[in-house]
Amino acid sequence: MEFNRKNVIVGQSGGPTAVINSSLMGIYKTAKERGANKVYGMLHGIQGLLERKVVDLQAQMPDDLALELLKRTPAAFLGSCRYRLPEVELHHPVYEQIFDYLNELEVGYFFYIGGNDSMDTIKKLYDYGQLIQSDISFMGVPKTIDNDLAVTDHTPGYGSAAKFIATMTKEVICDAMVYDIPIVTVIEIMGRNAGWLTAAAKLAQGEDCMGPDLIYLPEVAFDYDAFEEKVKEIMKHKKAVVIAVSEGIRVKDGRYVCELATSTPEFVDAFGHRALTGTARFLADSLAAKLGCKTRAIELSTLQRCASHMVSRVDITEAFQVGGAAVKAAFEGQSGQMIILKRVSDQPYICITDLYDVHKIANVEKKVPLEWINEEGNDVKEALIHYIKPLIQAELTPTMVDGLPRHLPLTKSPIQNQIARTV
């Protein structure tokens, strides 16, 4: 195939997940199998590319063992960034710099693994490519624990985070029940505007576990008074109350619940996202003061996106597949598209990949449908559980060495400009 004489480049962007490296593997292996010449990796995404920080992936993955370890390595192997490209404009120096370097590297296929913000990057690169009639293919590969990408049934990374959240929620509930005293445990789960991750706490419920007593998603305005009343009501017949809350729940006037508490120094990233933290702490402290009982705040924090020791096999397999599908489509002439997952059957669970115009995905957030949340806004409905459950199935055992999961570290420093010279 004529296409394949060209080189491939891949980058990772946005927040890490436990399976993003499986997508990287999907791209690398599929590209190699389909005859690609070199497969480059951008270090720290588009930001690294602008600094000419690029590695040759073959040198990083000399054998099958390395590939197996990579699959089990959390976070972005190549590094990530939160870099927002400027608006597309002919002769813009940033775009000229990027395209000059891609041409220098003889790149024909550009893959970017990421979420909303990363799809914005793919969209802009594709648009600029159209302006200058570049023949480079730009493809988006979905990834985000938040599951908030439009059109796709779900996003790789979500299933594993959901599995970890449900597992820890089950274990925390066991722990919360041990004392015969009134105690409220508030578990804070990620999700700025979308409650997909918090909803996963509900999966803890089953024959061996009551599940969380209350679940609050950011899709519904949070009413503190109603919350406190509800907790009191539950405590009449149950000593240990466990509550799952999204970090992003807001009161009616739009303020985040965590903003009601303290004035911690804030860090705002390039996309204007503030770090939200302290929601569980605020609620636990308020309840302790009001109800006079022991309370506990647990933030799953970064752990929920990096716990590669507890991944969903369905998720890690799909992460690989979307990478492979992107390469196949690009090699067949597609560009400006993101791979999406389409659920064709629930029982048995069957999911296929498809393509979708990245312009219609970038910067759009998919939230939990309101009909999947109960009327009181403090629990999720059966339909939501049915949706999530297939995504957390089966495991991929970590490779344990000396008692701990073994990962694949980046072994070489970037070959930077020197690459361009030797190509």
Add this chain to the structure above:
Amino acid sequence: MEFNRKNVIVGQSGGPTAVINSSLMGIYKTAKERGANKVYGMLHGIQGLLERKVVDLQAQMPDDLALELLKRTPAAFLGSCRYRLPEVELHHPVYEQIFDYLNELEVGYFFYIGGNDSMDTIKKLYDYGQLIQSDISFMGVPKTIDNDLAVTDHTPGYGSAAKFIATMTKEVICDAMVYDIPIVTVIEIMGRNAGWLTAAAKLAQGEDCMGPDLIYLPEVAFDYDAFEEKVKEIMKHKKAVVIAVSEGIRVKDGRYVCELATSTPEFVDAFGHRALTGTARFLADSLAAKLGCKTRAIELSTLQRCASHMVSRVDITEAFQVGGAAVKAAFEGQSGQMIILKRVSDQPYICITDLYDVHKIANVEKKVPLEWINEEGNDVKEALIHYIKPLIQAELTPTMVDGLPRHLPLTKSPIQNQIARTV
């Protein structure tokens, strides 16, 4: 054997661990194998016993599957308590109540699984038993993630918590490295006065991971200014700094670092222990304000003591063994003793059980020896790693059902007074 016509009773006390139920199994199975009649479980330890809340363990564990699930169930299956017995005094109504009920249940052997505070309970019951010439045997079975029990080489529960802490630290370090920006991550680990758990973060260091850059244990006074200087120094050559701190670190004047921050409502338990939390948040916020960089606070919180999906097989096996050894010793006439672990060899790791007078263990805290901490007080030495490493070896795979670890819930309500009547 004459002894075995009598009944056995077992209770769990203090903070849960991921393997405390393995000790319960060790006691139950060994007692049954050695011909014990009934094996009762106190619900919520001695506190439940005072309320005549007792279950028949055989009814809870009808088959081998139940036993396998119990082994993999975190937290205290029977419930726990933090109940401090009054000082021993002849004819004290609390002791009279306990001994009357034990005699009513025809209990000959009393086992209590717990840490420092629980050994205080065994000590007092033994002492009271001596006063009234009771022939009930009182035996302590060690358990605590904190590893702060005297005399024993280590405590069951510690190895699994250490394994989870080291695993999560490795995964968090992967995550911390992804952005090409200065970022400080502070991981807060349990340990009020002893740094054993925090030291386990060091195990993350290996061929594939740099490990945490700084480690602060409560054994050494914390100097904020020196800390900030050290972070600045590291950031000169490294963008992502990861720091492990014990929740219990204090400044020179004795105040906890977390007390320097906020005035959250405090809950003090029956043993006078305050809940410590906010150390990482305080340090992360202070660094963000002073250095102007992104910082993150991660509290491993309750997760580190209930993560039964990531237990150490060495630990869970030893937890079973100490339970079994307690039964064997009691049936052979011992009383007023705690089972200890004695390490007889490092390579290969060999550990045996022995007995020790519980009076010399109760209320004594074992801290990390100062010679295992570096001079600057911000790292641990090789000797400490050698000590911990054998304790986190090998795994016990969770029993996964429908994508999540399956646990054994308490299936029956307490038989309470009705037991006494039918005995």
